[in-house]
Amino acid sequence: xxxxxxxxxxxxxxxxxxxxxxxxxxxxxxxxxxxxxxxxxxxxxxxxxxxxxxxxxxxxxxxxxxxxxxxxxxxxxxxxxxxxxxxxxxxxxxxxxxxxxxxxxxxxxxxxxxxxxxxxxxxxxxxxxxxxxxxxxxxxxxxxxxxxxxxxxxxxxxxxxxxxxxxxxxxxxxxxxxxxxxxxxxxxxxxxxxxxxxxxxxxxxxxxxxxxxxxxxxxxxxxxxxxxxxxxxxxxxxxxxxxxxxxxxxxxxxxxxxxxxxxxxxxxxxxxxxxxxxxxxxxxxxxxxxxxxxxxxxxxxxxxxxxxxxxxxxxxxxxxxxxxxxxxxxxxxxxxxxxxxxxxxxxxxxxxxxxxxxxxxxxxxxxxxxxxxxxxxxxxxxxxxxxxxxxxxxxxxxxxxxxxxxxxxxxxxxxxxxxxxxxxxx
Amino acid sequence: xxxxxxxxxxxxxxxxxxxxxxxxxxxxxxxxxxxxxxxxxxxxxxxxxxxxxxxxxxxxxxxxxxxxxxxxxxxxxxxxxxxxxxxxxxxxxxxxxxxxxxxxxxxxxxxxxxxxxxxxxxxxxxxxxxxxxxxxxxxxxxxxxxxxxxxxxxxxxxxxxxxxxxxxxxxxxxxxxxxxxxxxxxxxxxxxxxxxxxxxxxxxxxxxxxxxxxxxxxxxxxxxxxxxxxxxxxxxxxxxxxxxxxxxxxxxxxxxxxxxxxxxxxxxxxxxxxxxxxxxxxxxxxxxxxxxxxxxxxxxxxxxxxxxxxxxxxxxxxxxxxxxxxxxxxxxxxxxxxxxxxxxxxxxxxxxxxxxxxxxxxxxxxxxxxxxxxxxxxxxxxxxxxxxxxxxxxxxxxxxxxxxxxxxxxxxxxxxxxxxxxxxxx
Numbered sequence: 001x002x003x004x005x006x007x008x009x010x011x012x013x014x015x016x017x018x019x020x021x022x023x024x025x026x027x028x029x030x031x032x033x034x035x036x037x038x039x040x041x042x043x044x045x046x047x048x049x050x051x052x053x054x055x056x057x058x059x060x061x062x063x064x065x066x067x068x069x070x071x072x073x074x075x076x077x078x079x080x081x082x083x084x085x086x087x088x089x090x091x092x093x094x095x096x097x098x099x100x101x102x103x104x105x106x107x108x109x110x111x112x113x114x115x116x117x118x119x120x121x122x123x124x125x126x127x128x129x130x131x132x133x134x135x136x137x138x139x140x141x142x143x144x145x146x147x148x149x150x151x152x153x154x155x156x157x158x159x160x161x162x163x164x165x166x167x168x169x170x171x172x173x174x175x176x177x178x179x180x181x182x183x184x185x186x187x188x189x190x191x192x193x194x195x196x197x198x199x200x201x202x203x204x205x206x207x208x209x210x211x212x213x214x215x216x217x218x219x220x221x222x223x224x225x226x227x228x229x230x231x232x233x234x235x236x237x238x239x240x241x242x243x244x245x246x247x248x249x250x251x252x253x254x255x256x257x258x259x260x261x262x263x264x265x266x267x268x269x270x271x272x273x274x275x276x277x278x279x280x281x282x283x284x285x286x287x288x289x290x291x292x293x294x295x296x297x298x299x300x301x302x303x304x305x306x307x308x309x310x311x312x313x314x315x316x317x318x319x320x321x322x323x324x325x326x327x328x329x330x331x332x333x334x335x336x337x338x339x340x341x342x343x344x345x346x347x348x349x350x351x352x353x354x355x356x357x358x359x360x361x362x363x364x365x366x367x368x369x370x371x372x373x374x375x376x377x378x379x380x381x382x383x384x385x386x387x388x389x390x391x392x393x394x395x396x397x398x399x400x401x402x403x404x405x406x407x408x409x410x411x412x413x414x415x416x417x418x419x420x421x422x423x424x425x426x
Numbered sequence: 427x428x429x430x431x432x433x434x435x436x437x438x439x440x441x442x443x444x445x446x447x448x449x450x451x452x453x454x455x456x457x458x459x460x461x462x463x464x465x466x467x468x469x470x471x472x473x474x475x476x477x478x479x480x481x482x483x484x485x486x487x488x489x490x491x492x493x494x495x496x497x498x499x500x501x502x503x504x505x506x507x508x509x510x511x512x513x514x515x516x517x518x519x520x521x522x523x524x525x526x527x528x529x530x531x532x533x534x535x536x537x538x539x540x541x542x543x544x545x546x547x548x549x550x551x552x553x554x555x556x557x558x559x560x561x562x563x564x565x566x567x568x569x570x571x572x573x574x575x576x577x578x579x580x581x582x583x584x585x586x587x588x589x590x591x592x593x594x595x596x597x598x599x600x601x602x603x604x605x606x607x608x609x610x611x612x613x614x615x616x617x618x619x620x621x622x623x624x625x626x627x628x629x630x631x632x633x634x635x636x637x638x639x640x641x642x643x644x645x646x647x648x649x650x651x652x653x654x655x656x657x658x659x660x661x662x663x664x665x666x667x668x669x670x671x672x673x674x675x676x677x678x679x680x681x682x683x684x685x686x687x688x689x690x691x692x693x694x695x696x697x698x699x700x701x702x703x704x705x706x707x708x709x710x711x712x713x714x715x716x717x718x719x720x721x722x723x724x725x726x727x728x729x730x731x732x733x734x735x736x737x738x739x740x741x742x743x744x745x746x747x748x749x750x751x752x753x754x755x756x757x758x759x760x761x762x763x764x765x766x767x768x769x770x771x772x773x774x775x776x777x778x779x780x781x782x783x784x785x786x787x788x789x790x791x792x793x794x795x796x797x798x799x800x801x802x803x804x805x806x807x808x809x810x811x812x813x814x815x816x817x818x819x820x821x822x823x824x825x826x827x828x829x830x831x832x833x834x835x836x837x838x839x840x841x842x843x844x845x846x847x848x849x850x851x852x
Contacts, residue, residue: 024794024796027794109815117831123796123826201646205826224647226825226826226827228827244849247848247849250849250851251849251851254852255851258851362846366844367453367454368450368453368454370450370453370546370842372843373842373845374843374844374845375845375847376844376845376846376847377846377847377849377850378846378850379850379851381852382847382852383845387852388535388541389533389535399652400632400652400840401632401652401654401827401828404841404842404843405841405843414826414827414830415830416797416798416800416831417800417809417830417831418792418799418800419799419801419804419808419809420788420801420802420804421801421802421804421808422803423676423677424803424804424805424808425676425677425680425684425804425807426807426808426813
């Protein structure tokens, strides 16, 4: 681990200290105040849309000239319509219940003390993410609604766009009589700023990395601030002996091809040997027809040959890879135990699906697979805050501490115990 | 950070891998199986009591000869009666509800998918703690009940005792047909074993340090496994202008002197200037009479002189110190804002108490103090899993992620989302 430029540390700590001061004020806002502010932020973004789009065009032109692939350029691009959509997302967050102040549990003790566990904001939340300007606005909005100050370190490719967005949001906060330091963008220091953020113990309460496996790995290993790991999804679909094969086909195709670039897309297909001959030729032909590059083990390779589709030999590296593209590893397994063992070896703990009409097999899958989401007869694509009805998503946790699976507003809070008495002593 | 002896890493990883295999079996046990095992463990400890006490005497004699202070010798010592008490604690844990399988929330989505968030064990939990043999048995029992395998790294001063205890517990597990690797003691590698434990990512799901500030600081800074910080308590009692002064006196004395060596004991007394003349001479005299060494600011020092009790000048270092002995820092503050600012500067985020009959002051304290527990008119000593009615306590979290305040069985679990459908795709 190389040392961090001390000037960058000073810069980030200074931002964090101001964010902490703002966070104390945010923690005490009523829901009505926060919702009004979210609407004001949304309005300001729409009013400032032209400036945002213009700043974004600078980013897009520079990055395209620098050779950024079109998939990433698309994620980077903001149009007037997309700015309107992110503004609308802020209004949608305003419509969600306020997690702050919720009484999680409580009781009156034998001695008359009343105790209650109440949701309160985390304080200062750092987000480290890639060049996706919509994440900037989402994180700011979810942070504000949950009473947290946020410190954003977005990918530098979106630098001008993020500055334009955060400039507008901070001005709108000030106009609302709220502290601008509720929403902070790290504009200096490059990667060292991210590293200073994740080591700002006592100033930052939580860091959430959102991005590829290497970004998340760096944050997890170097951070001394508590971290929530998100988003690496090496998801499997297992077609059991007891599967309805047309259901299995629909789930396999949907899980792999509906949106291959996201973490809840499937990367591996496992098929019970007893249904392989009936299922695989058709499934592999359909996957290949949808443009999926197939990495097959010996047995599934024979069915690919039967179907006359191209394939190469799968390796353990394939099995361990989150492709995030139209690629899939395929294997035939002898039984449910073999499927469970394979998943146990290669899972990233995100989403694992079984297709079966066999109740005992479904129960074993649900109980024995260790992942944020275990699915029976459903597409892996359903692991999502929006699909789960949370109304928002700040990321999908693949760790076990604090939050597991899609995270929304309550996951951005902690709790405090409030104990009230009449002079009780022990 | 110096590197860890690779042989110690191999040893710890080997233990962790065996613990992980055991954890899969533990996760599937019914409550009845776990409770029967806990009773069997308790019985075995009572049967093996003489061997434990004899091993403990070796530890005690060696440590006493080595100059261990009597307070620590007392915590290290096991008698037949104390062995019976730790065995009884296992039976008490058996009587508690099983957190595993609890459905935390759930719903049926518009598309007919049913989703439910279910409590499941963490997997493998590491505990790093000092020479307190009762923690060995408590952690083993709470781990078993919550379906987790535990890896224990206790203070080396209790080495023989811990080996005797864990040997008995593992034998009893085997006799119950359960995996002995559910309960593991690190007996080699000294401090490096602890460091290997806290960096065993992928093998260990959670590390809980229990002990002094320096142990916890080391774990938090070096660990790459998720950590829950516990137990540093720099707790304040603030006597407000609106306090009932006899209530304030009782709470001050109880918070400081009832059991000064524990984290929920008070370390600092803040008194509103308007009641200082009425309150402090009597309070300081009573504290001094109970043997409390007083560190006073200028104004409280004058009241100490009035009362004729010894005192020295308080420093910021005193204000920042968790004494864990009969010492207390004392200051007079101008108003509630000054008290809040002082607490904000020096709190360790454990427990902060106000004494007041003024509703507005109490509400501000509850809302504005950022700590695991905020108290109104109650002794700081009540922040405790037993007092809160949890029936057990694995530690008191002073961090914001996952758990805050006393931690019992549910805090040793995570959740998984179970999604069941009939072929739903997106």
